[in-house]
Amino acid sequence: MNNEPHIAFEQVVLERSHQRPVIVLFGATWFSPCRVLTTTLESLHRERPTLFELVLVDTEHEFVLAERLGIRGIPRLQLFVDGVMTAELQGFRAAVDVREFLDLHLRGR
Incomplete structure (x- = not known):
């Protein structure tokens, strides 16, 4: 998991998503x-x-990144595979819904 401040999005998320899926959670503590x-x-x-790899992005500190990526509401979960955002969830979700999301989009991995 990576929650370091001022992440280099291209390196941490896009490049790593070629090795295994990366889930990014945009939120605020x-x-x-x-x-x-x-x-x-x-x-x-x-x-x-x-x-999958989990990356937490605190939009309060990473507001420029959040704005650049069009993040308007939190929490927002995005799944990246092979350098591309392939699925997302907007808003709070129960654990069962998140598990179903992962099962659906990461099936066969």
Whole structure:
């Protein structure tokens, strides 16, 4: 998992997504739905650590990146595969919904 400040998006997300899928969660630490979704994703990542890489982007600190990528609302989850965003979820989702999203989009990996 990567949550370092001022991430180099192209290197951390796009390049690494050629090796394995990368899930990016855009959120804010002060916003309760983002904290809950972060906990859910971290738990799912611990269950299947080789299935995907998890990157957390705090939009309060990475506002330029969020604006450049068109992030208007949080939380927002985006899945990158082979350098391309292939799926996304907007808004808070229950753990079962996030698991279904992963199963649907990462099937066969």
